[in-house]
Every structure is written in C-alpha cells, then in structure tokens.
Amino acid sequence: MSRISFTDSTSREHALDALLLQREIEAFYYLEAQLLDERRFEEWLDLLTEDISYFMPLRRNVKYGQHAEFENTRQGVDAAWFDEGKHTLAQRVAQLATGIHWAEEPLSRVRHLITNVQIGDKTDTPADSKEVEVSSHFMVYRNRVVDETDIFVGKRTDTLRFEDDHWKVAKRLILLDQSTLLAKNLTIFF
Amino acid sequence: MRESLIATDLIDGDGGTIARDIFVDEEIYKREIKQVFGRAWLLVGHESQIPKPYDYFTSRMGEESVIMTRDKTGKIHVFLNTCPHRGMKVCRYDQGNARVFTCPYHAWSFSVDGNLTTAPGGLVGVPHYKKAYRGGLDKSQWGLVPVAQLVNYKGSIWANWDKDAVDFETYLGDMKFYLDSVLDQRDGSPGGSEVIGGIQKWKVPSNWKFGAENFIGDIYHITSHRSVDMVSIGPSGAGRRDVLKGDKAAKIVIPPPAFGSIGFPNHGHGCIGALPHYEEPDYAPSFTLTPIVEEYYKEVYHRRVENLGKRARGLAPVGTIFPNCSFHGMQPRALFTWHPNGPQEMEMWKWYLVDADAPDEVKNVLRQYYLRYAGPAGLTEQDDMENWNYATAASSGARAGLYPYNYQMGQGFESDARDLENAIFTSAVTEQNQRLFYNRWAEFMDADSWDALHPKNSANHADILARCQQ
Structure with a gap:
C-alpha cells in the first residue's frame, strides 16, 4: 500500500492525483453497492469484465504460523464458497429473474456497506490498459421474509480495470470472516 | 411433557x-442424540484428508467434536475432542499435524500413538504429576475417549460409540x-x-x-x-x-x-x-x-x-x-x-x-x-x-x-x-x-x-x- 501525505508539498500534484483516484474508486464502489441493493443485477453484471475471476475461499481454524499456507482454501484447486467467472455469475442473476428461485423468492432486503477503501500500487499493465488493486471492507446485511437476518463481514481484494471509459472489476477475492458459514445459503453478491 | x-x-x-413433533420436540431430540447418534455408524471423514503420519482432522459425531488422527504406523483413530480432566477441547484447529494434543486449560497431554502410555490417545503428560497427585492418578485410565468401533471403508472413515453395534458391512x-x-x-x-x-x-x-x-x-x-x-x-x-x-x-x-x-x-x-x-x-x-x-x-x-x-x-x-x-x-x-x-x-x-x-x-x-x-x-x-x-x-x-x-x-x-x-x-x-x-x-x-x-x-x-x- 502506498502512503499518502497530502501535506507533503514536494508531491502535491501526485497527491491530488491519488486523491482523485481514491474518490473515483469509492464512487465506483458506491455505485456497485447501489445496483446490488436496488436489485439491478443485470446492470451490476456490466460492472464486471468478461474475464472476471470471482473467488470466496473457505476459511479454516489453523495453528499459529500456518495461516499463510492453510487458513484459506486455494483458488482453482480446493473447495470454496465461490470460484467462478462471469458466465456463472450471469446464471445466478438469471435464476433470480425466474421468479421461482425459492431461496430468494420473495427477494431479500440487502444492504452493502463498503469501507476502508485502500488503493494499492498500480499494477504493471500494458500501456493501453489501466489496472489498480484495491482492497475494501464490507458489511452486508440481509433480511428476508420476516425475521431472517444475516450479517456478512469481510474484505474484498479487487483488481479494477479501466475499460470502455469505466472502471470494472476484473478480479475479486472475497474473504468472509467466518469459518463455518453462519447463514443457510449465499444467494447474494459481494 | x-x-x-x-x-x-x-x-x-x-x-x-x-x-x-419429530422435527421440533426437545424431548424427542434429546432421545435421538442418545439412541440414534449414540448407536449408529456415523461418517467421520475420508482418509485422503489425513495422508501423512500425525495428520489430523476435527470432525463431529452427533453434536460432539471428535478428532480423526493417523498415527506413525498409518493407523487411523477417532477420539472425543474433550479433555477427560475438565472438558476443554484438546484440539481447536480444523486440521493439522500433531503427535501430541495438549489441553490449553491444565496442559494434560495425550499421545496419538500411545507412546509412553498404554493405548493410542493415552494420557502422557500431567503437570506436577508426582507432587500434585502423589502417585494417586492412574494415567492409563485417563486418556482421550476413543470410539468403540472404527472402520476405513474404501477411504471413508466411519465410527460408532456402541461396542455392541453390528459391524459396518452388516450395518450397510x-x-x-x-x-x-x-x-x-x-x-x-x-x-x-x-x-x-x-x-x-x-x-x-x-x-x-x-x-x-x-x-x-x-x-x-x-x-x-x-x-x-x-x-x-x-x-x-x-x-x-x-x-x-x-x-x-x-x-x-x-x-x-x-x-x-x-x-x-x-x-x-x-x-x-x-x-x-x-x-x-x-x-x-x-x-x-x-x-x-x-x-x-x-x-x-x-x-x-x-x-x-x-x-x-x-x-x-x-x-x-x-x-x-x-x-x-x-x-x-x-x-x-x-x-x-x-x-x-x-x-x-x-x-x-x-x-x-x-x-x-x-x-x-x-x-x-x-x-x-x-x-x-x-x-x-x-x-x-x-x-x-x-x-x-x-x-x-x-x-x-x-x-x-x-x-x-x-x-x-x-x-x-x-x-x-x-x-x-x-x-x-x-x-x-x-x-x-x-x-x-x-x-x-x-x-x-x-x-x-x-x-x-x-x-x-x-x-x-x-x-x-x-
């Protein structure tokens, strides 16, 4: 993570660029949250690149010192909550739109709170594309039917790509801060 | 009632x-924990989860936590995950590798192999053993509780708390x-x-x-x-x-x-x-x-x-x-x-x-x-x-x-x-x-x-x- 000092006059221009980027990325996340919470899932899909990788590992309780190696299941190899691309995400959206996907019929009330947005060093990319790595924290509240309430808290590490004049999510690693999932299902997006 | x-x-x-009632009644539930889960063959895990000596995986039988371990000879054991002294879980990880499980509460320790003890899971270490117990603690009686029966069926591991239960293949x-x-x-x-x-x-x-x-x-x-x-x-x-x-x-x-x-x-x-x-x-x-x-x-x-x-x-x-x-x-x-x-x-x-x-x-x-x-x-x-x-x-x-x-x-x-x-x-x-x-x-x-x-x-x-x- 880069350290930003807005008062360091030697790099004021650089700092302003960083601030604008920070604001731009936050606005992107707020838009994304809005689309999801307003159930505009088709529009949300447009915020994802065609080659998006969407991964939420399982998390295990392991001994001190073994977290790096064993805490999270591995993408592409192990079981996970999600390890998929846009095709499957679009199928999830299509399933919601059938009106007979009983786990989300009636639809839940969902609210995404996105915080702690930290922009990493710019990823090395070819000159004609622009990518940044961004981490953010989330608290996602779900209430459905009468008294079913779930709170999902965790961290997302995204690669955002500037494409067609917009930021899009090209890669998303979602660390949910639960080991045994405390909800009966994961019918929502993170 | x-x-x-x-x-x-x-x-x-x-x-x-x-x-x-059978889906919601507390009394029926308590009875099935004892009568069904206490006597039936239950799936605990799969041998591929613990490929190496001393690998372990913590699982469940009914409501309770159990540890599935492999000893140095390759033999698989399943123990109740509770210290016989005061109940604390002796293993708090989902998986790992350990020769000995030591209780976090009073540090009673248990050998997977049964090294220096009479049986796998046996009590091997007790802090202040001589001074505090004055020779009055029979360590051979205070190991981790093993399941009564255990079978590795084509890689899947099943266990039973009842020694009188029929063998797994008869059960199947x-x-x-x-x-x-x-x-x-x-x-x-x-x-x-x-x-x-x-x-x-x-x-x-x-x-x-x-x-x-x-x-x-x-x-x-x-x-x-x-x-x-x-x-x-x-x-x-x-x-x-x-x-x-x-x-x-x-x-x-x-x-x-x-x-x-x-x-x-x-x-x-x-x-x-x-x-x-x-x-x-x-x-x-x-x-x-x-x-x-x-x-x-x-x-x-x-x-x-x-x-x-x-x-x-x-x-x-x-x-x-x-x-x-x-x-x-x-x-x-x-x-x-x-x-x-x-x-x-x-x-x-x-x-x-x-x-x-x-x-x-x-x-x-x-x-x-x-x-x-x-x-x-x-x-x-x-x-x-x-x-x-x-x-x-x-x-x-x-x-x-x-x-x-x-x-x-x-x-x-x-x-x-x-x-x-x-x-x-x-x-x-x-x-x-x-x-x-x-x-x-x-x-x-x-x-x-x-x-x-x-x-x-x-x-x-x-x-x-x-x-x-x-």
Whole structure:
C-alpha cells in the first residue's frame, strides 16, 4: 500500500492525483453497492469484465504460523464458497429473474456497506490498459421474509480495470470472516 | 411433557403419516442424540484428508467434536475432542499435524500413538504429576475417549460409540453396493476416491432429518429446482445434470436399467438408483461443454466395461446411509453429513469427491461444476435449504402440530428388489424410502440395545411386502 501525505508539498500534484483516484474508486464502489441493493443485477453484471475471476475461499481454524499456507482454501484447486467467472455469475442473476428461485423468492432486503477503501500500487499493465488493486471492507446485511437476518463481514481484494471509459472489476477475492458459514445459503453478491 | 415417549407411536406405518413433533420436540431430540447418534455408524471423514503420519482432522459425531488422527504406523483413530480432566477441547484447529494434543486449560497431554502410555490417545503428560497427585492418578485410565468401533471403508472413515453395534458391512447390508458406486473409481476399480481440499460447513435452521429424508429418495421435489434447470448449469449446458433426452436417448441400444427408489427397510438406508445390472449401458456423452473432460470420461467408460465385465454394478445419484450421511453418487459427487444442532438447526458438512488419479484439469472442471451446483452457494441446493428451513418452523405450530405429515405416496406398491437382499423397489416417484427411514428411526429410538436392532432380526422388509399383497 502506498502512503499518502497530502501535506507533503514536494508531491502535491501526485497527491491530488491519488486523491482523485481514491474518490473515483469509492464512487465506483458506491455505485456497485447501489445496483446490488436496488436489485439491478443485470446492470451490476456490466460492472464486471468478461474475464472476471470471482473467488470466496473457505476459511479454516489453523495453528499459529500456518495461516499463510492453510487458513484459506486455494483458488482453482480446493473447495470454496465461490470460484467462478462471469458466465456463472450471469446464471445466478438469471435464476433470480425466474421468479421461482425459492431461496430468494420473495427477494431479500440487502444492504452493502463498503469501507476502508485502500488503493494499492498500480499494477504493471500494458500501456493501453489501466489496472489498480484495491482492497475494501464490507458489511452486508440481509433480511428476508420476516425475521431472517444475516450479517456478512469481510474484505474484498479487487483488481479494477479501466475499460470502455469505466472502471470494472476484473478480479475479486472475497474473504468472509467466518469459518463455518453462519447463514443457510449465499444467494447474494459481494 | 409426555408420560413416556414411544417413538413408534409417532410413526403411523399403516396410515403413512408422521407426527410433526419429530422435527421440533426437545424431548424427542434429546432421545435421538442418545439412541440414534449414540448407536449408529456415523461418517467421520475420508482418509485422503489425513495422508501423512500425525495428520489430523476435527470432525463431529452427533453434536460432539471428535478428532480423526493417523498415527506413525498409518493407523487411523477417532477420539472425543474433550479433555477427560475438565472438558476443554484438546484440539481447536480444523486440521493439522500433531503427535501430541495438549489441553490449553491444565496442559494434560495425550499421545496419538500411545507412546509412553498404554493405548493410542493415552494420557502422557500431567503437570506436577508426582507432587500434585502423589502417585494417586492412574494415567492409563485417563486418556482421550476413543470410539468403540472404527472402520476405513474404501477411504471413508466411519465410527460408532456402541461396542455392541453390528459391524459396518452388516450395518450397510446390500446398501454397500450403492455406497461402492460413490466411493469406487468411475472405471469400476475399487476405492480410489479423494476429497477436494476444504470441507464446506454451514448452519441451516432445519431439523437434520429433513436433509436425510430428502436424499434418501425424494425425486418428487424436482419441481422446486425448476429455476436452476431454466438457467442450465449442467456439465453439457442443459438442465443441472447430464440427462439424455429425445434423439440421443433413442440411440442407446443398451439402456440404463430399471431405475427408481431402492430401499433397505431392515437397515434404514435407501437411494434413488438403478437395480444391479451386469452389462454396462451404452456410452452416453457427458461434460460436452469441456471436450477434454468428455474425452476422459469416454476413455474411463471403456476401462469400466473391461474392468467390470459381467459383474454386477449399480449407480445411485442420491442416497442416505442411516441416519445422517447422504451422498451424491454421480453428478455432482459428494458425501455429506447432517449434524444435529438442537431440534431446529443442523450443520451441513460436505466432502466433494473425485477420482484420485484423474488429471488435474478434469478435477478442476468437476470442482467448478460441484460448486455451482451444491453447497450454500450452489444454484441447486439453495432452494432445498429454504424448503427445510420453513418446513421445520411450521412443524412447531400449536395448531399445525396436530396435523401429521403425509408420507403415503406409493404405499402398497413396493416390490421385492431383484438381486438385492432385504430390499424393496418402486419404479415410479414414491415415498417408500422416507417411510422406511422413519420406521427404522423409531426402532432406534425405542430399542434398549443393539440386540433388538440387528437387521437380520427385523421383519420390516417382509411386513412391507405382505402389506402390498393384501
């Protein structure tokens, strides 16, 4: 993570660029949250690149010192909550739109709170594309039917790509801060 | 409160109804923890989860935590995960590698091997042993509590708290044939499955039996999966699984054999599956979205034809081993347990299986398919849990509780399943397996000991067939 000092006059221009980027990325996340919470899932899909990788590992309780190696299941190899691309995400959206996907019929009330947005060093990319790595924290509240309430808290590490004049999510690693999932299902997006 | 609880009174075998109480009542729940989970064979894990000496995996039997370990000779043990001194869990990790488990509370330590002790799991270290106990502590009596019986069946590890329980294969009866179809390699050679790393575990506000009864033979509920069929998550595009229809099915010269509900009333197990057959059905393409996987399965098919020759074979997309282990035997392929967390909650655990010797790219395609189908994020299974959640909640209504559930479908139309011992078969959609599951459940609830539970002493199979002939 880069350290930003807005008062360091030697790099004021650089700092302003960083601030604008920070604001731009936050606005992107707020838009994304809005689309999801307003159930505009088709529009949300447009915020994802065609080659998006969407991964939420399982998390295990392991001994001190073994977290790096064993805490999270591995993408592409192990079981996970999600390890998929846009095709499957679009199928999830299509399933919601059938009106007979009983786990989300009636639809839940969902609210995404996105915080702690930290922009990493710019990823090395070819000159004609622009990518940044961004981490953010989330608290996602779900209430459905009468008294079913779930709170999902965790961290997302995204690669955002500037494409067609917009930021899009090209890669998303979602660390949910639960080991045994405390909800009966994961019918929502993170 | 009841004067006395007699479970068979809750199950009306002749009328085909079952009291809602069995899904919500605290007293019934406490009794089933003791009578069912204390005496039945329970799935604990898979040997591929602990490949090296001293590897361990913490699992559950009923409500309680157990540790599955492998000692230096390769032998697998299962112990209750609680310190005999003051109860703290001696292992608080989901998996790892340890020769010794040391309790965090007072540091009593236990040897996996039984090194310096009298038995595996034995108490080896006690702080201030001489000074504090003055020679009065017999360490040989205070090791970790081992299960009474343990078996490694084709890689799957099962345990039982009751030393008087019948051995695992007697417990399975001919359901063994269908468990084999899950655990054997797709080419027909015995065993050889492995677990994909990471066990999905999640809590569902449902009585555990709703899961077990669904997987034992509920094909009637496909209507609730209509939405996933519409979006087509199957390995060849259409639907949610590879099913041959229309022209493709018509080209099959040797068709898949008699298919339906197969149940074992004297044991409590059942599945949806094909009766034993002695010739492999014609090759049917699968995983056509990924040609490399389809090619692999074509090759596996030819190996299977050769390996099995004229020997009996079975197949079972879904099934339940009484009481709380179910499986998906084909697509997707997994073992799972319904752990009881009180009458109105269960914890589901899911072990996804692949052939150990399959190429990595095949394993990966299978893994991706399994994850989009199954588990709490699976497009198919999400809807199951919604149903069980609300079925459980409705079972406790003061008024609703007066009305038993209907399990009458297909009753009286069972037939003797050919080539299987003590088995019944119904070819169409039926609730025969749910009925036999709860009948067996009531026997466990009411029986004083395993003598009364031995499958060979049971008249259930004969009774069902006698009822059909009336």
